[in-house]
Amino acid sequence: MNDFIFFFNQAIIGGVVLGSVYALGAVGVTLIFGILRFAHFAHGDMMTMGAFIAFVLAGAVAAMGIAFPLPTGFIVVPFAMVIAAVFALGIDKGFYAPLRAHGAKPVTLLIASIGVTMMIQGLIRLIFGVGTYSFFETQPKKLIRIDLPFEGVTRPISFSEPQLLLVLSTIVAVVALHYFLTRSRLGKGMRAMADNPDLAKVSGINTRLVVRVTWVIAGALACLAGTMLALDVSLKPDLAFNIVLPIFAAAILGGLGHAYGAIAGGFVLGFAETLAVFNWAVVLRPFRDALPEWIEIPNTLSLVQSEYKLTVAFVILVVVLLVRPTGIFKGAST
Amino acid sequence: MTMRYITVFAALVALIVGVAMTMGSAFTMRLLVEASAYALIAMGLNIQWGFGGLFNFGILGMLMVGGFAVTFVSYPVNHAFWQSAGPLMLGQVVLGAAIGAVLIWFAHRVQRFGVTGAARGAVIVVAWFIAYVIFRSQMDPAANYITSTSGWVGGLGLPVLLGWAFGGVLAGLIGYLVGKVSLGLRADYLAIATIGIAEILRAVIKNLEWLTRGTLTVSPISWPVPNPQFYQANGADITTSFILARGGFLAVVAVVVLIALFLIHRAYVGPWGRMMRAIRDNYIAAGSMGKDVTGRQLEIFVFGSVLMGIGGAILVSFVGIYDPSSFQPINHTFIIWVMLIVGGAGNNFGALFGGLFIYMVWMLSEPLAQSLFTTLSGWSASQGWGAIPDIETRAVQMRVFVMGLIVAISLRFAPRGLLPEFIKRND
Amino acid sequence: MSLIALDKLVAGYGGAPILNGVDIAIEASDIGVIVGPNGAGKSTTLKAIFGLLTVTGGSVTFAGQDITNFEADRLVPLGLSFVPQEHNVFTSMTVHENFEMGAFIRRDDLSDSLDMVYEMFPDLKAKRRQPAGELSGGQRQMVAMGRALMSRPKLLMLDEPSAGLSPRYMMEIFEQVVKINAAGVGILMVEQNARQALAFATKGFVLANGQNRFTGTGQELLDDPEVARSFLGG
Numbered sequence: 001m002n003d004f005i006f007f008f009n010q011a012i013i014g015g016v017v018l019g020s021v022y023a024l025g026a027v028g029v030t031l032i033f034g035i036l037r038f039a040h041f042a043h044g045d046m047m048t049m050g051a052f053i054a055f056v057l058a059g060a061v062a063a064m065g066i067a068f069p070l071p072t073g074f075i076v077v078p079f080a081m082v083i084a085a086v087f088a089l090g091i092d093k094g095f096y097a098p099l100r101a102h103g104a105k106p107v108t109l110l111i112a113s114i115g116v117t118m119m120i121q122g123l124i125r126l127i128f129g130v131g132t133y134s135f136f137e138t139q140p141k142k143l144i145r146i147d148l149p150f151e152g153v154t155r156p157i158s159f160s161e162p163q164l165l166l167v168l169s170t171i172v173a174v175v176a177l178h179y180f181l182t183r184s185r186l187g188k189g190m191r192a193m194a195d196n197p198d199l200a201k202v203s204g205i206n207t208r209l210v211v212r213v214t215w216v217i218a219g220a221l222a223c224l225a226g227t228m229l230a231l232d233v234s235l236k237p238d239l240a241f242n243i244v245l246p247i248f249a250a251a252i253l254g255g256l257g258h259a260y261g262a263i264a265g266g267f268v269l270g271f272a273e274t275l276a277v278f279n280w281a282v283v284l285r286p287f288r289d290a291l292p293e294w295i296e297i298p299n300t301l302s303l304v305q306s307e308y309k310l311t312v313a314f315v316i317l318v319v320v321l322l323v324r325p326t327g328i329f330k331g332a333s334t
Numbered sequence: 335m336t337m338r339y340i341t342v343f344a345a346l347v348a349l350i351v352g353v354a355m356t357m358g359s360a361f362t363m364r365l366l367v368e369a370s371a372y373a374l375i376a377m378g379l380n381i382q383w384g385f386g387g388l389f390n391f392g393i394l395g396m397l398m399v400g401g402f403a404v405t406f407v408s409y410p411v412n413h414a415f416w417q418s419a420g421p422l423m424l425g426q427v428v429l430g431a432a433i434g435a436v437l438i439w440f441a442h443r444v445q446r447f448g449v450t451g452a453a454r455g456a457v458i459v460v461a462w463f464i465a466y467v468i469f470r471s472q473m474d475p476a477a478n479y480i481t482s483t484s485g486w487v488g489g490l491g492l493p494v495l496l497g498w499a500f501g502g503v504l505a506g507l508i509g510y511l512v513g514k515v516s517l518g519l520r521a522d523y524l525a526i527a528t529i530g531i532a533e534i535l536r537a538v539i540k541n542l543e544w545l546t547r548g549t550l551t552v553s554p555i556s557w558p559v560p561n562p563q564f565y566q567a568n569g570a571d572i573t574t575s576f577i578l579a580r581g582g583f584l585a586v587v588a589v590v591v592l593i594a595l596f597l598i599h600r601a602y603v604g605p606w607g608r609m610m611r612a613i614r615d616n617y618i619a620a621g622s623m624g625k626d627v628t629g630r631q632l633e634i635f636v637f638g639s640v641l642m643g644i645g646g647a648i649l650v651s652f653v654g655i656y657d658p659s660s661f662q663p664i665n666h667t668f669i670i671w672v673m674l675i676v677g678g679a680g681n682n683f684g685a686l687f688g689g690l691f692i693y694m695v696w697m698l699s700e701p702l703a704q705s706l707f708t709t710l711s712g713w714s715a716s717q718g719w720g721a722i723p724d725i726e727t728r729a730v731q732m733r734v735f736v737m738g739l740i741v742a743i744s745l746r747f748a749p750r751g752l753l754p755e756f757i758k759r760n761d
Numbered sequence: 762m763s764l765i766a767l768d769k770l771v772a773g774y775g776g777a778p779i780l781n782g783v784d785i786a787i788e789a790s791d792i793g794v795i796v797g798p799n800g801a802g803k804s805t806t807l808k809a810i811f812g813l814l815t816v817t818g819g820s821v822t823f824a825g826q827d828i829t830n831f832e833a834d835r836l837v838p839l840g841l842s843f844v845p846q847e848h849n850v851f852t853s854m855t856v857h858e859n860f861e862m863g864a865f866i867r868r869d870d871l872s873d874s875l876d877m878v879y880e881m882f883p884d885l886k887a888k889r890r891q892p893a894g895e896l897s898g899g900q901r902q903m904v905a906m907g908r909a910l911m912s913r914p915k916l917l918m919l920d921e922p923s924a925g926l927s928p929r930y931m932m933e934i935f936e937q938v939v940k941i942n943a944a945g946v947g948i949l950m951v952e953q954n955a956r957q958a959l960a961f962a963t964k965g966f967v968l969a970n971g972q973n974r975f976t977g978t979g980q981e982l983l984d985d986p987e988v989a990r991s992f993l994g995g
Contacts, residue, residue, distance in 0.1 A: 039522040095742050107389065107521045108745060111675060114668050115741030121664070122735025126728050185865065188854070192862045195851040202811065202845060204837025204866040204912060241663075245533060248526050307541045314530035321527045322515055 002155040003282050005148070009158055011271075011278045017163050017232060019270025020170035024225035025240070025247035026254065026262035027177065028218035034194030034257035035214045036096070038109035043222060044244030045120040046088060050223025051230040051239060052124055053087075054080035055133060062138050073135035073231050074165050080227060081220040088219025089212060091116055117241070124237045133235040162231035173224060174263055177217070181259060186213055194257050246273075246310070249317035255327025265327070269313050276304040276312045339683065342752055346691055353694065357701075360573055363580035365697055366690075370587045371648040373689025376673040377594060378641030380685035383674060384755065385602065386634035387614035389525040392512065392532030394666040396639050398539050398658060399508050400501030400646025405489065405552050405656040407497035412488020420484060423476035430472035434465025480544040487545055494558045498590075498647040505643020506636045508535070513635035517628060532667070540658040553655035558586050587648055591686070594641060599682050610634060664734055669696060672737050676744050678751025687753055695740070696733050703732030762825050764789045764947045765810070765841075765916055771818030772809035778817060779805045781971040785949070787964050789915060792938065792948040794962035794979060796955040796992060802971040803951040804846065807918050810949075811836060811843045824915070838866050842914035846921045846951075849905035852894030856885050859893050859904050863911030871911070878907040881937055899930030906937065910946075917941060919950035923957075935961065955993050959983050967992055 025047060032040040057076040068075050095116055099109055142161040147153075180187040186209070193200040193210050201207055226240055233239075240247075250269045254261025281301040304312055320327070354362040375393065382388045415421070441461030444454050480487065516527040539546050546552070559582035565575035601607055613620040613627050621627045650656050669692065677688020707729055711722040722728070744751070763786040770783045780802045787793040795803045808814050810821055812832045820829045823839060833843075842863075851859050860878060864871050879886045882903040888896060893904050902922055909917055919938070923931040931954065939961055942948050952958035959965050962979030967988055975988050982988045 039526060095746075098746055102746075102749075104745070104749070108749065110522055110525060111671060112742060112745050114671060115738045115745070118664060118668060118734050118738030118741070120738075122731050122733070122738060125731035126735060129724055129727055130731070185861070188858055188861060189865055191854060191858075192851050192865075195853045196848055198813075199845065199849060199851060200862070201833045202813075202837075202843050203862050203908065204834050205862065206834050206865075245526070245530055249530070252523070252526065305541070308537055311534045311537045314534050317530045318515070318527055318534075321519055321523055325519060325523060 001150060001153050003286055005153065005155045005157060007278070007283050009155075011274050013157075013159050013163065014274040015267070015271035016167055017159075017270070018273060019267035020166050021225055021229045021232075021243070021266075022247055022250045022270050023263040023266030024170055024173060024221050024228075025243070026250035026266045027174075027259055028221045028225075029247055029251040030254065030256055030259055030262035031190070031194075031214050032218050033251070034259075035190065035211060036100075036106075036109070037197075038106040038113070039248065039256075040218075041110060041113040041244065042091070042116040042120060043218070044240035044242075044247065045117050045124075046084070046091075046219060046222040047226030047229070047240035048124060048237065049087065049120050049226070050080060050084040050219070051226035051235055052128060053083050053223060054227040055135065055230070055235055057083075058135060067139070070165070071135060071139060071141075071162060071231060073227060074162070074169075077169070077224060077227050081223045084223030085216040085219040088215040088222070092211070092215045121237060121241065128237065130237060133230075135231050135235065160232065162228065166228040166232055169224060169228060173221060177221075177259065180217075186210070190214060242310070245317070246313035249313045249320070252317060252325075253320050253327055258327070261327055269316060272316055273309055273312045277302050277306045277309045339753065342687055346687060349691070349694060353698065358573075360576040360580065363577055363584060365694060367580055367584045367587055367652055368649065368697075369690045369693035370584065370591050371645045371652065372670070372673065372693045373686050374587075374591050374594060374648070375642050375645035376670055376677065376685040376689035377591075377598060377682060378638040378645065379670050379674050380638075380679060380682060381598065381634055381641065382638035384680035384685065385607065385610045385614065386631055386638075387521075388517065388631060388635055388638075389521045390528050390635070390638065391525045391667055391671075392528035392530075392535075393642055393670050394661050394663055395512075395528075395532030395535035396505045396509065396642035397646030397649065397666050398535060398661050399505045400498075400643035400648075401650035401656050401661075402539060402546055403501035403504045403643065404494060404497030404647035404651050405546070405555055407490050407492045407500045408494040408556050408651070409489025409491070409552060411491045412484060412486065414484035415480065415487050418480075418483045420476070420480045420487065423472075423479055424487075427469070427472045427476050430468045431465075434468050437461045437465050437468075477542075477544045486543065486547045494556045494651055495586075497651065498558075498644050501647030502640040502644040505646070506640040509636045509639025509642075510632065512639075513632045517631050517635065529663070529667070532663075536658070536661060546656070546658060549657075549659050551655055551657040555651050555654050555656060557583060557651060557654075559583050583652060590644065590648070594644075595682055595686060602682065664737075669693075669737060672741050672744075674751075675741060676748075676751060678753040678755060680755030681751070681753050684751050684753035684755075688751070692737075692740070696737065699733030699736045700729050703736075704729035763787060763822070764791075764824060765949065766822045767806070767810070767819065768822070769819035770806070770809060770816060770821065772805065772814055772816045774814055779971050780809060782819065782973075783968065783971065784973055784976075785966055787947055787949060789945060789947040790942070791963045792942050792961060792979075793950070793964040793966065794955075794958045795949070795951045795966045795968060796953075796959065796982075797966075797968035797974070798992065801968040803968055804920050805971075806968070807843065807920050807949070807951060810918065811841065834866075837912050837914075840913070840915035841918065842909040842912050842916070843918045844905045844909045844920060844922065846924055850893040850896075850901050850908065853892055855890050856893055856896070856904055856907075857889040859908045860911050863908035866912055874911050874913060878910055881910075881940070882907055899926050899933070902926060902930070902934060903937075906934070906941075910941065914946060916947040916949060919948070921951050921953055923952065923954050931957070956983065 025043060029040060029043050032038070032043070054073055054076050057080055058072040061072050061076060095112055096109055099112055143158060144161060144164060145156040145158045147156045181191055182188070189200070189205045189210050190213060192203070192205060193207060197207070200210075230239055246269055250265035251262045252265070253268060254263070254265030279300050279302050284301065350362065350366070353365065375397065379390060379393060382390050438458075438461050441458045444457045449457060512528060512531050516524055516531070519527055540548050542548060543550065557579070560579060562572075562575040562579040565578050566572065570578065609620070609625060609630065613625060613630055617627050673688035673692040674685055675688070676692055677686070678684025704725060707722055707725045711725060715721040765785070765787060767783055767785040770780050771778050773779045783802065783806055785793065785795070785806070795806060797803050805814070809816050812830060816830050820827055822828065823841065826839070828836060828839065851862060854862070860875060861871065864874065879889070884900060885903055885907065888900070893901060896904065906919070906922070922934050922938070926934065935957065938948055938950070950958070959979035959982050965977055965979045965982040966973060967975040967982060975982055975985065977985070983993070
């Protein structure tokens with residue numbers, strides 16, 4: 001039983017945490033693709049940028065001597081999201097909107113987003129250097145342990161407070177997004193524009209407004225994802241650049257343009273990564289006596305060595321692109 | 335139009351002379367060697383994107399493959415490995431892989447035995463899994479054995495120029511495989527697929543300690559011409575030795591670049607280039623006129639990859655150390671795109687110019703930013719606001735920002751580059 | 762004053778103009794039908810009115826206001842509505858949501874308009890929660906017309922509403938067009954089924970090579986032997 005709790009702590013909690021980050025990132029990528037039809041490569045750096053905004057705010061709040069029962073980095077997230085949304089709007093206005101006005105092809109916008117990636121990364125490193133920061137320099141990172149009331153179970157279920165907050169805020173964000181997309185006039189307008197941009201225009205939908213709303217949502221969600229990721233691990237300038245590909249993989253897996261697909265894709269990849277590097281020998285050991293003698297359980301029995309953890313997402317991505325480029329879910333927006 | 339070429343290249347020469355006067359000849363020589371290698375790589379991307387319209391965001395992978403090739407070919411032979419059981423075990427790995435490949439081959443043809451649909455998919459997945467287990471069961475012990483007994487497999491001890499050539503061949507082979515699996519995809523999917531494959535390559539090369547020494551790095555990697563130590567042993571002072579050795583290296587690289595430029599240019603203005611442009615501009619029409627679109631695109635992808643592999647091999651052999659963890663998307667993929675966008679996609683001379691020019695901007699951004707920051711810092715200190723901390727580490731980052739800005743400005747105001755593609759008209 | 766008036770309209774996709782001086786004028790009480798051979802510029806005329814391509818000469822006037830080269834999101838609030846020939850529903854959205862999107866510019870209560878549309882197309886009432894992409898071609902055309910009516914237009918423009926429909930659906934669509942017109946909405950439509958459409962048109966326009974060839978009431982055009990020979994297949 002202890003071994004299963006180990007499995008739960010390592011694989012299930014790890015998968016949910018990673019999946020939440022991927023899902024939040026992938027939703028932004030997929031919304032931008034749905035509305036503007038280009039792969040927004042700078043999304044990872046918008047996440048990093050959002051995390052640094054939250055970091056600066058948290059530093060300012062801590063400097064004022066205000067303390068909270070929750071991590072300060074988490075308390076300031078809503079404000080950071082607003083600032084990040086404004087930045088996202090500014091990036092669109094400064095770099096993408098002029099190209100769109102000139103009738104640039106999606107490929108040109110993709111290349112432009114590489115330029116934006118480099119500018120954001122350069123600026124972040126210029127201002128903050130290349131070092132690693134922690135949100136928990138002035139407060140402790142709390143661990144939550146839940147002891148199970150079963151006989152012979154000594155190992156508790158354990159996870160950190162930021163991980164819990166990450167999962168909770170992902171749920172809140174996803175539910176809020178769901179209601180926005182299915183209940184509000186603007187949200188439905190966004191879906192309409194993703195579905196059929198020409199008809200949306202003909203229907204009198206203000207497409208410029210929809211584009212702005214898309215950047216606001218994508219920027220805010222990127223900030224949330226980046227900050228929560230930085231709270232869970234640590235804050236560094238290449239925080240999210242390294243996971244922008246798994247995020248794209250999640251968005252493609254879910255069918256680019258489909259918000260729910262992106263969320264599902266994020267969790268599929270999160271679990272795939274953690275399960276692939278999980279040491280299955282631990283779970284098999286309790287059955288040692290039931291197995292025939294000639295089967296020997298090695299000390300490590302993982303599908304993929306942990307050095308190759310990130311490649312799991314890429315392999316899945318490449319396989320999906322080749323076998324089913326519209327995504328595993330109903331992909332209509334190609 | 336000719337005026338434009340003269341202006342642009344004259345400005346480049348002026349820039350080089352200016353750099354030589356302020357930064358010294360040895361530094362300029364180094365800059366030129368590296369810039370020429372980058373120009374070669376940019377010409378490779380020009381073939382793929384400029385001529386063929388094929389997106390490749392996996393340039394980094396090709397450079398790593400090229401670097402590995404030159405390391406493997408030119409590094410001295412590791413006798414400890416060849417005298418151990420290592421080669422035999424690697425033979426078993428190859429055998430295991432072959433068995434797995436046969437298994438997969440049969441699984442993909444299982445519909446001939448009446449297994450179709452979901453069952454066929456299941457068989458294929460199981461076959462891949464079994465093949466993977468067989469491979470790993472041979473590979474893991476072999477890798478452990480080699481790293482513990484002899485460190486790594488070592489090199490072949492052959493001439494370094496052969497290594498450059500092998501870099502091209504190996505990158506071409508990888509390019510063939512990458513192209514084979516991903517060329518059917520749309521532009522943005524192709525971009526993401528190639529970047530994904532490059533990241534897989536990067537992870538593999540970084541972690542295959544038995545083959546590449548991984549993060550332990552390999553050095554020194556020899557030069558095709560006498561190196562500075564050779565001149566120093568013959569009595570030259572340090573600066574002169576660097577200028578002489580790097581000058582020799584530059585001459586070799588320049589010859590490679592000129593040969594490549596000549597060959598590509600001839601192909602481009604000939605029927606092959608015409609067909610390529612036709613396919614790029616309207617592959618449906620080209621396909622309906624009986625052109626083998628996928629075949630030609632694959633050809634293009636391989637040619638471009640060959641140049642990238644040679645360029646990567648040159649860079650590694652010039653630096654003299656193969657460090658897989660030094661390869662970064664920004665320094666080795668995105669910057670090539672900046673070169674091509676600024677220079678002019680579809681124009682060989684644009685790629686050449688962009689490669690040389692952007693690499694110099696990239697390298698000069700750092701000292702320029704540093705002096706800018708030092709000035710600013712002195713000013714802010716004199717105003718009583720204090721100096722800017724960590725100027726040196728920050729100045730390095732300035733160049734990334736500058737590159738991003740250059741792309742944004744270029745796309746906005748000169749979307750076809752400084753030397754746009756010229757279209758020969760018969761009227 | 763006409764509801765909509767096109768005066769010597771010249772428009773195209775950037776190259777040589779496709780329309781070379783088209784004149785059309787209809788009243789709110791009219792059902793205007795544009796017929797003509799393929800490539801005559803029928804659909805182009807509607808797109809030019811709706812700001813989907815650039816007008817380079819002439820003018821479009823709507824209820825006295827010059828609307829030449831207005832973009833679509835400014836035209837809908839004025840009271841123009843357009844049903845494109847293809848891709849005219851949001852396939853991933855429900856029938857109901859399609860109607861809501863038609864009323865995107867409205868901030869008031871939609872229930873009256875929704876009741877009216879469902880009354881007009883009772884088949885759709887049962888399918889209101891279904892994605893429009895799952896409906897048959899005829900039902901999709903109804904969704905598209907319903908969507909266009911949700912903005913309470915003064916002028917409804919339809920691009921070949923009967924294309925690809927069975928005769929039964931074609932008749933139903935035409936009947937609804939007449940009803941919509943009776944409710945005070947001006948109609949301007951392009952039709953391939955020229956005979957059937959001209960039979961109920963109050964104004965007919967025959968276009969060829971981007972120019973007006975014949976203009977008259979629907980019946981006049983049907984009776985004109987030259988129109989019949991050249992454009993209505995004898």
